[in-house]
Amino acid sequence: MGFLLVLLVIILIIAAMSIKIVKQSEVYIIERLGKFYKVADAGLTIIIPFFDHVRSVVSLKQQTMDVPPQGVITKDNVTITIDTVVFYQITDPAKAVYEIQSLKKGIEYLAITTIRDIIGKMDLDETFSSRDGINNKLRVVLDEATDRWGCKIDRVEIKDITPPADIRDAMEKEMNAERNKRALILESEAQRQSAITIAEGKKQAAILEAEADKEARIRRAAGEAQAIREVADAKAKEIQMVYDAMKKADPNDTLVQLKSLEALEEVAKGDANKVFIPFEATSALSSLGAIKEVLKDKDKK
Numbered sequence: 001m002g003f004l005l006v007l008l009v010i011i012l013i014i015a016a017m018s019i020k021i022v023k024q025s026e027v028y029i030i031e032r033l034g035k036f037y038k039v040a041d042a043g044l045t046i047i048i049p050f051f052d053h054v055r056s057v058v059s060l061k062q063q064t065m066d067v068p069p070q071g072v073i074t075k076d077n078v079t080i081t082i083d084t085v086v087f088y089q090i091t092d093p094a095k096a097v098y099e100i101q102s103l104k105k106g107i108e109y110l111a112i113t114t115i116r117d118i119i120g121k122m123d124l125d126e127t128f129s130s131r132d133g134i135n136n137k138l139r140v141v142l143d144e145a146t147d148r149w150g151c152k153i154d155r156v157e158i159k160d161i162t163p164p165a166d167i168r169d170a171m172e173k174e175m176n177a178e179r180n181k182r183a184l185i186l187e188s189e190a191q192r193q194s195a196i197t198i199a200e201g202k203k204q205a206a207i208l209e210a211e212a213d214k215e216a217r218i219r220r221a222a223g224e225a226q227a228i229r230e231v232a233d234a235k236a237k238e239i240q241m242v243y244d245a246m247k248k249a250d251p252n253d254t255l256v257q258l259k260s261l262e263a264l265e266e267v268a269k270g271d272a273n274k275v276f277i278p279f280e281a282t283s284a285l286s287s288l289g290a291i292k293e294v295l296k297d298k299d300k301k
Contacts, residue, residue: 014049017047017049018046018047018048018049019044019045019046020040020044020045020046020047020054021043021044021045022040022041022042022043022044022045023042024042025042025059025060025061026042026057026058026059026060027039027040027041027042027057027058027060027093028040028045028054028055028056028057028058029054029055029056029057029058029093029094029097030045030047030052030053030054030055031052031053031054031055032048032051032052033051036055036094036098037052039093039094055097056093056097058090058093058096058097059090060089060090060093061089062087062088062089062154063087063088063089063090064085064086064087064088065085065086065088065104065107065108066083066084066085067083067084067085067086067108067111067112067115068108069081069082069083069160069162070082070084070112070115070116072115072116072119072120073116073119073120074119074120074122074123074124074127075120075121075122075123076123076124078124078163078164078167079164080119080124080127080161080162080163080164081160081161081162082115082119082158082160082161082162083158083159083160083161083162084111084115084138084156084157084158084159085156085157085159086107086111086142086153086155086156087153087154087155087156087157088107088146088151088152088153088154089151089152089154090103090150090151090152091150091151091152092150092151093150094150095148095149095150095151096149096150096151099148099149099150100149103146103149103151106146106149107142107146107151107153110141110142110145110146111138111142111156114137114138114141114142115134115138118134118137118138119134122134124163124167127161128161131158131161134158135155135156135157135158138156139153139154139155139156142156
């Protein structure tokens, strides 16, 4: 009975050593007699105790690694501190275990040397304005270097670029001066635009006033002309009425001439610029001239 109990315990121990449960997004590197045997994927895996053992558990998730802040020198001899983070994922677990002693250390050292090389070719101002370019260069270089380690570099991000204190102070003063300059430029532009708008408004007002005055003059002249025409028409109608009345009365020539002169006198008193004299009136005028000459002759005698 005791033997069976011991045998059962041994069987349970062997079973526990033989059966391995691999979690999702992980793989086991299995070695047999010290040599790589296989990569066990997620699920149930059976190994032979005392012959096989799990060399390493490798995660297939995307992982992050903070690269310690590094002091680097720019092209214009300014020492700045750069803080970087690397996003990577293992694509070949066997290479990641057997091709390098420590994958994280290898990525870290590569990132440091690459950052120093890239920043050493750039000016200080360029490092602040070219973060995307620096990130892309770092990713490409690291991805190519780590490919033989079964690793893919997805992204590289610069978290912070810290210049020396005196450089920061100078940059802040420069930024303040630039902001003040932009504010003055904007204020001057606003004043100029305001002056232009006011001048344009005055110009439009003057044009409209001149147009209104012109229109008033035209309308006034048209009214005066219309009044003159109406007065002239009225006087012409009066003359015509007198002429018609005289014609109906069948007067003698002397009376016609006298009435014509009276009508002519009334027309001359009007405001019209032109006076229309009937043909008979001209005969009367000539007769008056003849009578005047006769009277002069009598006075002389």
